Amino acid sequence: MPGSTHVRHVVTRADVARYAGVSTAVVSYVINNGPRPVAATTAERVKQAIDVLGYRPNGSARALRRGVSDTIGLVTPQLDNLFFAELSQEIEQLAVNAGKAVLLGNSLGDLRHQRQLIDGMLSRQIDGLIVRGSSSHDDPLAGIRTNVPCVLLDTMVPLPGRRSIGSDLRGGADQLVDHLIAVHGLTRIALVVGRDLPGLVDPREVGWRDALRRHGLPEGPIARAAFDRIGGYRAAQQLLAAPLPPQAVFASSDLQATGVLRALHETGTKVPSEVAVVSFDGTSESAFTYPALTVARQPVATIARRAYELLGDDGTTEAFEQLPTDLIVRQSCGCAGTTITP
Structure with a gap:
């Protein structure tokens, strides 16, 4: 009827006990598998009552009794x-x-x-x-x-x-940049990283520097942007506008790398033949970009x-x-x- 309300009846342990013809204690023993044994035929009757009535034990109450x-x-x-x-x-x-x-x-x-x-x-x-x-x-x-x-x-x-x-952010970044240098012979490697942290240098930036210094290379340009796709997109635009664009870009997150790839595509820059791209994180998304990203994958x-x-x-x-x-x-x-x- 219009204006009427329907109050849902919550099935209780007592309802199950009445339906199965047992005490509430027996229902508790069946649900909790103890502490006292219950005859197999009686336990089956209780389980059938639970199924028929749709009873669900109160997990909050049980946890409260256990102190968790x-x-x-x-x-x-x-x-x-x-x-x-x-x-x-x-x-x-x-x-x-x-x-x-x-x-x-x-x-x-x-x-x-x-x-x-x-x-x-x-x-x-x-x-x-x-x-x-x-x-x-x-x-x-x-x-x-x-x-x-x-x-x-x-x-x-x-x-x-x-x-x-x-x-290990520093070690993962070092490994990525070292791969670009040792395997591909690239020397102008830019970094796309988050904006400056007060009093702290991002370990990925430190790892990038570690690899460059170990190979006797100067630091490439740094573009600081948000750790998201639009941040990577804008950072890549900044890097491409420089008089001497980088040969490679190390992006500090997969999201940034996705934005970098978009910016490179829009300018007709071929990846990886003109600019290589690598990134940190290694999420499932990194395998489905085009081209698929070389990454330092977090475990x-x-x-x-x-x-x-x-x-x-x-x-x-x-x-x-x-x-x-x-x-x-x-x-x-x-x-x-x-x-x-x-």
Whole structure:
């Protein structure tokens, strides 16, 4: 009838007990597989009642009785960046396999929103928290009182009292630039990197310099832009407008490299015969650009696993783990590369 409301009846354990003709305690024993044994015929009757009535145990209540929430919090800066999306997916799968749920928050690179997300998750009595801050050099938990295990992702420097896991940005950048020099003989290698960090040089910039100096080469031009596609696009336009354009571009993220490729294509610059392009991250997107990108691939699955393992460590020992990247050679640097098969 118009104006009427329908109140949904929530099936309770008592409803199941009445339907199966047993006590609520017996229903509890069947659901929790103990602590007391239940006869097979009785247990089957309870299971049938659960199926017929559509009963779902109250997970929150069960977790509260055990003193845990079976939930972890995960905060990332931007899920439209495929690296963070893939990392989040790996962490979520680990949690699901362990019978836990994940509260996922996207800070959108905003410090205030990041703080609100973290405070909100902690207020929900989560069992642990994994955070990649809006920047990779500040402590996203500074000034926040936490009473659960916390792990930070991808910090560029060790942070006092914190545990952090990420990739060796400096080593991966060095390996990429060294490949351009040692294998392809390129000498004018530009860098596309994020804007200056207060008091800190991006390790990828340091790795770029390491390789150039080791080979006795001068530093190429640097274009600083946002870590996204439009940032890479504008950085490439800046580099191409120089009197002496680079022979190669090292982009600090796959998103930037995608923008670089777009700018090169628009100007008719051939990749890799006129300008080679390599990038850091190695997300699945990097294999589907044209040409496919040569990358320093971050070990996403291993980072996720170590972060999840560190959550299980209730200690307060500091940790700053940097995992090596893998050099994946494809066509964008001038190599034959690999072929994608269905």
